[in-house]
Amino acid sequence: MKxxxxxxxxxxxxxxxxxxxxxxxxxxxxxRKMPAYKRHGSLNAEIVSSLSDIRANYKILAGEVAIKIDxxxxxxxxxxxxxxxxxxxxxxxxxxEIELVIEIExxxxxxxxxxxxxxxxxxxGIKRQIWIFLDKGEIWDIDNLGNKKVLSFDDExxxxxxxxxIGDLV
Numbered sequence: 824m825k826x827x828x829x830x831x832x833x834x835x836x837x838x839x840x841x842x843x844x845x846x847x848x849x850x851x852x853x854x855r856k857m858p859a860y861k862r863h864g865s866l867n868a869e870i871v872s873s874l875s876d877i878r879a880n881y882k883i884l885a886g887e888v889a890i891k892i893d894x895x896x897x898x899x900x901x902x903x904x905x906x907x908x909x910x911x912x913x914x915x916x917x918x919x920e921i922e923l924v925i926e927i928e929x930x931x932x933x934x935x936x937x938x939x940x941x942x943x944x945x946x947x948g949i950k951r952q953i954w955i956f957l958d959k960g961e962i963w964d965i966d967n968l969g970n971k972k973v974l975s976f977d978d979e980x981x982x983x984x985x986x987x988x989i990g991d992l993v
Contacts, residue, residue, distance in 0.1 A: 869992040889916035
């Protein structure tokens with residue numbers, strides 16, 4: 824009897840272009856992600872545009888930016904903000920110190936998926952995570968220790984001195 828071995832996916836597969844669009848690698852498994860809705864794309868663009876004043880000190884990356892958690896886990900974030908002095912414009916996934924990631928979620932997303940992604944970001948050492956849930960009108964602001972503040976779209980977010988109200992951008 825033959826045993827079928829499951830393929831283990833790695834960072835090398837990512838670099839070699841073996842993943843399909845909208846996939847992440849989590850613990851060696853490919854994870855499919857849904858394409859973004861219009862409102863998601865619009866908010867993503869509005870946030871990046873609103874943060875233009877911080878570009879002197881920070882590199883802002885947007886559009887499913889790959890983050891190399893480890894050889895077996897590659898995550899994609901909507902927006903990543905990195906200090907310019909640590910950012911290197913090279914091929915591959917981000918593997919440097921990341922100040923902030925912003926995740927925009929809409930539709931049915933499994934809680935287990937979100938919690939695992941938060942944990943992966945904490946494991947990597949990302950200093951701050953902002954999760955925006957469009958369907959709920961809710962924001963999670965998570966620090967590098969995993970402490971979470973739950974905010975509404977009417978609350979003001981301070982992102983490196985730029986004050987944003989998500990309610991004004993949606």
